[in-house]
Every structure is written in C-alpha cells, then in structure tokens.
Amino acid sequence: MSLIRLSRIRTDIMHKININPHAMRRVEHPIKPPKKYFNCNSKVVLQHADDVFGRALGTWPWLYICTRCNCRVGTHPGTDIPMGTLADHETRKARQISKSLFIDWAKRNNYSQTRRYELLSSMLDIKITKCHFAMFDLDTCKSVIQLLTRH
Numbered sequence: 597m598s599l600i601r602l603s604r605i606r607t608d609i610m611h612k613i614n615i616n617p618h619a620m621r622r623v624e625h626p627i628k629p630p631k632k633y634f635n636c637n638s639k640v641v642l643q644h645a646d647d648v649f650g651r652a653l654g655t656w657p658w659l660y661i662c663t664r665c666n667c668r669v670g671t672h673p674g675t676d677i678p679m680g681t682l683a684d685h686e687t688r689k690a691r692q693i694s695k696s697l698f699i700d701w702a703k704r705n706n707y708s709q710t711r712r713y714e715l716l717s718s719m720l721d722i723k724i725t726k727c728h729f730a731m732f733d734l735d736t737c738k739s740v741i742q743l744l745t746r747h
Contacts, residue, residue: 613642613658619674625725626677630660630669633682638664642676669730680730690737695729697744719743 656673
C-alpha cells in the first residue's frame with residue numbers, strides 16, 4: 597500500500613463519520629484519539645477502511661493509522677474513540693494470539709468476563725482499566741502468552 601493512498605482525503609458523503617452519542621457513552625474507559633504516533637513521531641489520521649484496504653472490514657469501518665509507518669488501531673463501533681493503541685503488524689498478530697489464548701483459558705475455567713480480566717490484570721500487575729488487549733504492547737502480549745501456556 598502506498599503512502600499516497602494513505603494520505604488521500606476522501607470527502608464524499610459516504611465516508612463522513614456518523615458518530616452515535618449512545619455508542620460514545622457505552623465506552624467505559626475512553627482514550628484520546630492519537631494525533632502523532634510515539635514511535636516515529638508522525639501524523640496519525642482517521643481513515644475509512646476503504647481507503648486503507650480497498651474494502652470495508654467488519655461492521656464499523658473507521659481506524660486510526662500512522663501516515664508514515666502504517667501502524668493502526670480500530671475504533672469502537674459508532675464512535676471515533678480508539679479501541680487501544682496503534683500497533684504494527686507483529687504487535688497486532690501478538691494481540692490476536694494472546695487474546696485467543698486468554699478466551700480459551702477463561703472458557704476452560706468458566707470465568708465471567710469481569711473475573712477473567714480481574715485475574716489477568718493481577719497476573720500482569722496492571723490496573724484493570726489498562727487491561728485491554730488493544731492496549732497491550734508486544735512484550736505484554738508475550739507475557740500473556742507465557743502466563744497462559746503455563747496455566
């Protein structure tokens with residue numbers, strides 16, 4: 597994917613974000629939309645998936661993407677609130693793997709969603725409000741994988 601395509605600004609009506617106030621209120625621990633990516637100090641923009649992938653993905657097509665290094669993060673449906681922090685390909689893959697292991701572990705142990713995140717935050721020694729896979733960096737994902745493969 598070229599950076600020219602990333603920097604293209606879509607102005608047609610179908611690509612104007614339609615924020616849902618109810619969806620905004622549903623997000624329990626909102627984080628601020630990124631303006632710059634801390635790793636490369638480049639501008640971050642809100643893009644429609646069509647502009648990034650050539651097609652819409654999922655039910656809500658908006659994501660934040662670094663204009664230089666292609667790190668990205670999705671947004672909560674109906675909002676412009678990022679689901680977590682920007683991540684490169686390796687970190688996104690590690691998030692997927694660690695979350696999948698986490699869900700399997702929680703199901704095997706019959707933990708409620710609240711209980712599973714309480715336990716994970718305790719294992720990782722982080723605040724429950726920071727215990728979201730979309731906020732994990734690569735090292736945290738590796739820690740989750742190590743912890744859960746032992747349990």
